[in-house]
Amino acid sequence: MPSCIAALTPPRKGARQVRQRKSLILPFRLAHLSDLHIGPLPAVRLRQLVGKRLTGYWNWHSSRKTIHDMMVLEQVVADIAAAGADHVACTGDLANLGLPAEFETARHALDVLGGPEQVSLIPGNHDAYVGESLPAMAAALAPFMRGDAGPGFPYLRRRDGVALIGVNSGVTTMPFMATGAVGAPQAEALAGLLRHTAAKGLTRVVMIHHPPHFHGTRWGRRLSDAARIEALLAAEGAELVIHGHNHRHSVAWLKGPRRPVPVVGVASASAVPGSPAHQAAWHLYTIAGTGAAVTIDVHVHGRQPDGRFAESAVFRLDAEAQS
Numbered sequence: 313m314p315s316c317i318a319a320l321t322p323p324r325k326g327a328r329q330v331r332q333r334k335s336l337i338l339p340f341r342l343a344h345l346s347d348l349h350i351g352p353l354p355a356v357r358l359r360q361l362v363g364k365r366l367t368g369y370w371n372w373h374s375s376r377k378t379i380h381d382m383m384v385l386e387q388v389v390a391d392i393a394a395a396g397a398d399h400v401a402c403t404g405d406l407a408n409l410g411l412p413a414e415f416e417t418a419r420h421a422l423d424v425l426g427g428p429e430q431v432s433l434i435p436g437n438h439d440a441y442v443g444e445s446l447p448a449m450a451a452a453l454a455p456f457m458r459g460d461a462g463p464g465f466p467y468l469r470r471r472d473g474v475a476l477i478g479v480n481s482g483v484t485t486m487p488f489m490a491t492g493a494v495g496a497p498q499a500e501a502l503a504g505l506l507r508h509t510a511a512k513g514l515t516r517v518v519m520i521h522h523p524p525h526f527h528g529t530r531w532g533r534r535l536s537d538a539a540r541i542e543a544l545l546a547a548e549g550a551e552l553v554i555h556g557h558n559h560r561h562s563v564a565w566l567k568g569p570r571r572p573v574p575v576v577g578v579a580s581a582s583a584v585p586g587s588p589a590h591q592a593a594w595h596l597y598t599i600a601g602t603g604a605a606v607t608i609d610v611h612v613h614g615r616q617p618d619g620r621f622a623e624s625a626v627f628r629l630d631a632e633a634q635s
């Protein structure tokens with residue numbers, strides 16, 4: 313296997329890493345990880361290193377391979393599996409150069425977390441690195457990226473009283489650029505899904521790789537149509553938006569129709585210890601109640617001084633306090 317992440321024991325056939333729901337009174341527990349950046353790079357053919365991949369290959373060997381540690385990722389994946397969440401959201405950047413072999417390796421990590429029905433995946437910019445990347449990702453991982461009604465973005469998965477909405481912001485860009493875009497057709501469909509699921513009384517969780525707002529990151533890394541998505545959220549609202557991309561923990565509040573929309577970013581799942589905001593972590597969201605009465609708590613699971621991963625902080629996303 314090209315990576316030690318592949319050494320993780322796959323689940324027994326029929327085994328579930330997610331817990332069985334025993335009561336609708338229990339909060340829905342959603343695990344969130346992102347930016348796995350699985351390494352080391354697989355063997356690369358010379359013809360695969362043209363264009364953007366050439367700069368990415370140099371970037372990996374000059375710095376990124378020292379930042380993303382697969383032993384750390386194994387610990388994060390094991391900690392999530394042990395937590396027994398109801399569902400797992402993975403918000404992209406599984407790969408580095410968008411090579412087919414990278415997505416094959418990524419499948420091993422997702423299989424440890426659960427089956428395609430229990431794990432929801434969306435692409436990041438590194439998964440759309442060059443033109444062949446997203447088709448290669450779909451070839452290996454399509455069952456994790458489809459809605460209850462079928463393939464295509466945005467997708468909708470209804471789990472208990474929660475609407476999980478997956479958005480693809482990964483687009484192929486010029487070298488040294490890490491921008492993303494949702495696009496007008498996908499944004500229009502997203503607005504429709506948010507409206508439809510609100511009418512059903514569902515708690516809406518939007519999964520997107522890039523921060524959805526203009527000030528969510530810097531030039532060269534942001535959504536090119538962030539203004540469109542901010543306006544969309546202001547009109548339709550959402551109970552929670554989760555993203556990756558920045559490799560750091562963050563919380564922002566955007567304008568919503570009745571109350572502010574919480575936007576939570578998670579650190580990279582494979583980052584080696586660095587500053588407290590940058591080192592590897594994953595989030596567990598506990599979602600209780602519905603509609604205006606919904607409460608969402610964020611449990612940050614980070615690396616402890618002894619090297620283990622455990623809950624390091626917990627806080628409530630209090631929309632009323634932001635109004």
Ligand SMILES: [Fe+2]
Binds near residue numbers: 347405436557
């Ligand atoms: Fe990333």
Ligand SMILES: [Fe+2]
Binds near residue numbers: 521556
């Ligand atoms: Fe990214």
